[in-house]
Structure formats: C-alpha cells, structure tokens
Amino acid sequence: MPSSSSSRWSPTPEQVRILEEMYRGGIRNPNPSQIQQITAHLSLYGKIEGKNVFYWFQNHKARDRQKLRKKLIIRHQQPQNHPHHHLLHYLGSPPPPVLPQLFHYNNSFGFLPQISNDTAKWRGDDHLPDQTREMDKYYATVMRTNGSDRRMMMMLDVSPTSTTTTLPCCNIVHNKPLKTLELFPITATGLKDDKCTTSLLDSTSN
Amino acid sequence: MPSSSSSRWSPTPEQVRILEEMYRGGIRNPNPSQIQQITAHLSLYGKIEGKNVFYWFQNHKARDRQKLRKKLIIRHQQPQNHPHHHLLHYLGSPPPPVLPQLFHYNNSFGFLPQISNDTAKWRGDDHLPDQTREMDKYYATVMRTNGSDRRMMMMLDVSPTSTTTTLPCCNIVHNKPLKTLELFPITATGLKDDKCTTSLLDSTSN
DNA sequence: GCAAATTAATGATTTATTCAAG
DNA sequence: CTTGAATAAATCATTAATTTGC
Numbered sequence: 491m492p493s494s495s496s497s498r499w500s501p502t503p504e505q506v507r508i509l510e511e512m513y514r515g516g517i518r519n520p521n522p523s524q525i526q527q528i529t530a531h532l533s534l535y536g537k538i539e540g541k542n543v544f545y546w547f548q549n550h551k552a553r554d555r556q557k558l559r560k561k562l563i564i565r566h567q568q569p570q571n572h573p574h575h576h577l578l579h580y581l582g583s584p585p586p587p588v589l590p591q592l593f594h595y596n597n598s599f600g601f602l603p604q605i606s607n608d609t610a611k612w613r614g615d616d617h618l619p620d621q622t623r624e625m626d627k628y629y630a631t632v633m634r635t636n637g638s639d640r641r642m643m644m645m646l647d648v649s650p651t652s653t654t655t656t657l658p659c660c661n662i663v664h665n666k667p668l669k670t671l672e673l674f675p676i677t678a679t680g681l682k683d684d685k686c687t688t689s690l691l692d693s694t695s696n
Numbered sequence: 697m698p699s700s701s702s703s704r705w706s707p708t709p710e711q712v713r714i715l716e717e718m719y720r721g722g723i724r725n726p727n728p729s730q731i732q733q734i735t736a737h738l739s740l741y742g743k744i745e746g747k748n749v750f751y752w753f754q755n756h757k758a759r760d761r762q763k764l765r766k767k768l769i770i771r772h773q774q775p776q777n778h779p780h781h782h783l784l785h786y787l788g789s790p791p792p793p794v795l796p797q798l799f800h801y802n803n804s805f806g807f808l809p810q811i812s813n814d815t816a817k818w819r820g821d822d823h824l825p826d827q828t829r830e831m832d833k834y835y836a837t838v839m840r841t842n843g844s845d846r847r848m849m850m851m852l853d854v855s856p857t858s859t860t861t862t863l864p865c866c867n868i869v870h871n872k873p874l875k876t877l878e879l880f881p882i883t884a885t886g887l888k889d890d891k892c893t894t895s896l897l898d899s900t901s902n
Numbered sequence: 903g904c905a906a907a908t909t910a911a912t913g914a915t916t917t918a919t920t921c922a923a924g
Numbered sequence: 925c926t927t928g929a930a931t932a933a934a935t936c937a938t939t940a941a942t943t944t945g946c
Contacts, residue, residue, distance in 0.1 A: 498913050498938060545913060552932070704923060704928050751928060758918070759927080
C-alpha cells in the first residue's frame, strides 16, 4: 500500500533527473503554470504534487548557492569579517544566461526555461501590452495535518473586478488543445517579465 | 474599472482595524480556511484578496518582532557583539497564551484563534486525537496578471488516499458552500492520470 | 547478511530581508 | 517613510544511506 504514512515526498530517480535537467536548463522559480506542467509530467514517473516541485526548486537553488558560498569562503579563507551573509545573496547561481540546448523539454513542454527573475525583477515601469500575461509570482505555505494528511491548495481569488462570475474551474487558459501534456503559451509571448524569450542575457548585472 | 493600475492592495481603515484586532486576538499564521473567512469578511469593507490577508499577517508579525528587537538592543546598548540575529529569533511575540475575549470574531466565523505553533511544534510524540482537524498547512500560489488582474489560487491536493480518478478538470468539491468564495480542487497534480491535461492543453510546439 | 543505531540528504516550514508602490 | 509583496536564508523533521554489532 501506498503507505498510509509517507509523510514526505520521495522523488523517484527519474523525477530527480528531470528536475535537475530543468534546473540546469535555467528554471529557478517556476511560476504556477510551469509548476503545473512539470507536475503533470513528472507524475508519469511517480506520485508528486505541485508543492513538491515548488519546494524542490527552492531547496535546490538554495543549496546550490550554499555550496558555492562555502567554496568561496574556503577559497579566500578570511574568517575575520565575513559580512552579513546577505552580501553573498546573489552569489550562488546567476541564472544561466541562456539555456543551452540541454533543455530538450522545450520539445515536450511549451515553456522556455525562463531565466528566473532573480535578479531582474519586473520593474513595473513599462506598460505591458495587455493581457496575455498569465502569472508571475507565487507564494506558498503548506500545512500539515495530524497524521499523514496533507493537502495543497490554491485558492482562486475571486477576481477583483469580476466578482466571482464563475471561476472556470480550470482557470487555466488552454488556448489550444494539445496532446499529451503540453502547455499553453504560458508566459507568453515575450513579455517583459520572463525575459526568457527575448533578452536572455543582458542583465547579468550584479 | 477600478483603476486599471492599482498594483498593490491598500487596506481600508476598517480592514486594518479588524486585522489588528485579530492579531491581538492571537492569530499569527492563519490557515487557508481562516484566510478565506477573513477575506470574505473583510471584503465587505473593500477590495481584498486572500493573499493580502496572508501577507498582512506575515508582515505584521515580522515587524512587530522587529520593533521589539530594536527596543531590546537599544535597551542593552551593547553594540559590540550583537549576536547573529538568530539568537533573537523568538523574541518578538510569544503568541498570546490564549486569546482574550477580544476575539469576537469567533462569533461570525467558525475558527478559533489558533495559537500559532510558533514555538510549540508537534513533536510527534503526542498522539493527537484523530481527525477533526481540518487542514493545517496550505500552500498557495499567487499569480498576477498584467495590469490589474490578479488571481490567487489554492489548489486542493487530491488527497493521497482517495485516488479519485475522474476529476474532469472541473471537479469542484465545495465542501463548504461558503458564500462569497468557494474553493475547489483544481488540477489534480498528484494523480497519475492527469485528466484535464489531456484534452485541454495544446502543443504550442511552434 | 540483517537490523538497530548513526549520519547524511533533503523535503517541508518558518523567519528574515529585500524590493518597490504610494 | 510606511508597508504590501516577494524572495532567500535558516531551521526543522523525516527519509535514505551508512555504519556497526551480532
């Protein structure tokens, strides 16, 4: 039995492999659509939920960075005044400039690796085209129940303008019907936000 | 339309008052149900979304604690070796033991103030009663759309045990018919057979 | 070989910090 | 300057590796 009590997700090797590939491909902060897609895809290889994907990326990114930091510190060996640990914030993984071809998931999925807007945030300066943009940020908290029962929820906000009016339950806007799992033009169309499409490498500032 | 561009929520005085009362009443980490309720209630006083409530509590707690910390530091005035900011972690607000009567919201809502498990975690030592608990943790994703359109979703996890097939992508399971907003398990990210995906998504292969 | 006991990894939570609108 | 929004760091807790004694 599926174990009445697996209190935490244990990714299968395939799942890990795929996730790592995506990570290397440039994904850092998958947005909800991406999470959905990834989850759907990975669920072919074993039990998985959206939150697992979310957490995986969070942790992976953090630990990746952590490793790098440690390395550097050892390198320089200056124990004296290592700064407030915040100066090292963006050390870890300057999101890959552009994803290499590694990312063959482009084929199966529709999304580009999306250079996470870690450094480049949407500076709400530009007047975005219009809709077309789907979603940008997310936030997450998970609560657990007593024994083994967990659940992850996403509550659709009653959109401010349209007071309710139906929530299309599948609020995802699948534009086109596709085959196995694919995605719809999420992030679409090169909006400023996820510049994965157009300007991939410019920023790199820091 | 309400301002094509209000990029962030501005609570009305009433909303703030109520939130503060709840905070003083002991609420620190409202769970999704609570958030729903609070949101529903506060929406009577102005535009508001679940995530706003969530963030409000996060920020309020953090800043409350922050203030206290600052005070203490000034008090002791020992600039020399103030610790790694972690020693002060649980300084801020030891959640009120039990909420005083302040919390008249119990009347209108169904939830108890829930002393957040800030300090006291369930160290799986105690055998808790059983079910009766609703949900403890939640995870939510907020996505924002271009201009003014935002949506926050909570997707109910398909509970691990019940492998409810079906889920035609729209299987709404309103357990509780709340008035204003309802929730439903969108996307069964945990299931093997991803239902809605099959028919809905397209390949955007481009 | 195999479990119990330890340790290492890593999934899941919480807290601190940063960014930016108003 | 206040504070809503978002992200990253730190922490907790459980599972998987592994070591160890038999």
